Amino acid sequence: MVKILIGLLAAIVIAAGAFFGFEFYVQQRVATEVEAAFAQVRAAGNKATHGKVSFDLFSRTITVADIAGESVAQPPMSVKIGRFTAAGVSQPFLHILQPISPRSNRAISKPATIIFDAYD
Numbered sequence: 001m002v003k004i005l006i007g008l009l010a011a012i013v014i015a016a017g018a019f020f021g022f023e024f025y026v027q028q029r030v031a032t033e034v035e036a037a038f039a040q041v042r043a044a045g046n047k048a049t050h051g052k053v054s055f056d057l058f059s060r061t062i063t064v065a066d067i068a069g070e071s072v073a074q075p076p077m078s079v080k081i082g083r084f085t086a087a088g089v090s091q092p093f094l095h096i097l098q099p100i101s102p103r104s105n106r107a108i109s110k111p112a113t114i115i116f117d118a119y120d
Helices: 002-043
Strands: 048-049 052-057 062-069 078-087 111-119
Touching: 002 062, 002 078, 002 111
Parallel strands: none
Antiparallel strands: 048 062, 052 062, 062 078, 078 111
């Protein structure tokens, strides 16, 4: 009986560790993907910054706060977005910005819902 309880407790601890480890991995991957997208904008000479990046695994929602950008074109154009939210996304995480999924080269059948919250 004690062996069964110890085995059950070990399984619960391993499952909890796997869940939180996977959630941390996904959060880091999303943050890396967002930073790579902003790096592409900066590589073109433009200014682009963002605040906190978060991802909710269950609702598949990406939220990027405090987005700011400025173009190098004359006259310079700047944009500030308080919060960018994309709900219902799937892998690859940022395919919502592209009409074709880069992994399958098929049109995306179920696009994400995108919400912008502007500064006052």
